[in-house]
Amino acid sequence: MIKGSCHCGNVTFSVQHKPDWLTECNCSICRRIGAHWAHFTAQDVEISAAPDATIAYVQGDKLLAMHTCKQCGCTPYWVGLQPDEKSRMAVNFRMCDPDDIDDIRLRHFDGADTWQFLD
Numbered sequence: 001m002i003k004g005s006c007h008c009g010n011v012t013f014s015v016q017h018k019p020d021w022l023t024e025c026n027c028s029i030c031r032r033i034g035a036h037w038a039h040f041t042a043q044d045v046e047i048s049a050a051p052d053a054t055i056a057y058v059q060g061d062k063l064l065a066m067h068t069c070k071q072c073g074c075t076p077y078w079v080g081l082q083p084d085e086k087s088r089m090a091v092n093f094r095m096c097d098p099d100d101i102d103d104i105r106l107r108h109f110d111g112a113d114t115w116q117f118l119d
């Protein structure tokens with residue numbers, strides 16, 4: 001199991017298995033957050049947070065909601081909003097202990113332009 005939490009600890013997550021890779025995306029929101037995303041389905045992720053612990057930021061084509069901790073400003077996860085993609089989500093492995101994740105491959109995704117991995 002891998003666990004992560006925002007800086008203040010109000011939002012925590014756990015997943016049962018390591019992802020095959022982490023995604024660093026250069027789109028307008030991801031490059032600002034600096035996230036390393038691990039993609040899962042909602043059934044594979046346990047989020048622990050009070051219902052009002054996060055701000056859900058929805059923008060652009062409204063495909064997903066970025067959840068940011070109101071207390072400390074970290075962004076631990078996003079969830080899919082499209083009707084057929086409600087179980088789609090990703091957690092930000094920047095919230096994890098570096099020692100737990102340092103062997104996971106990091107892939108760069110060109111979300112700003114071509115929508116392809118750059119490797």
Ligand SMILES: [Zn+2]
Pocket residue numbers: 006007008009010011069070071072073074
């Ligand atoms: Zn926090």
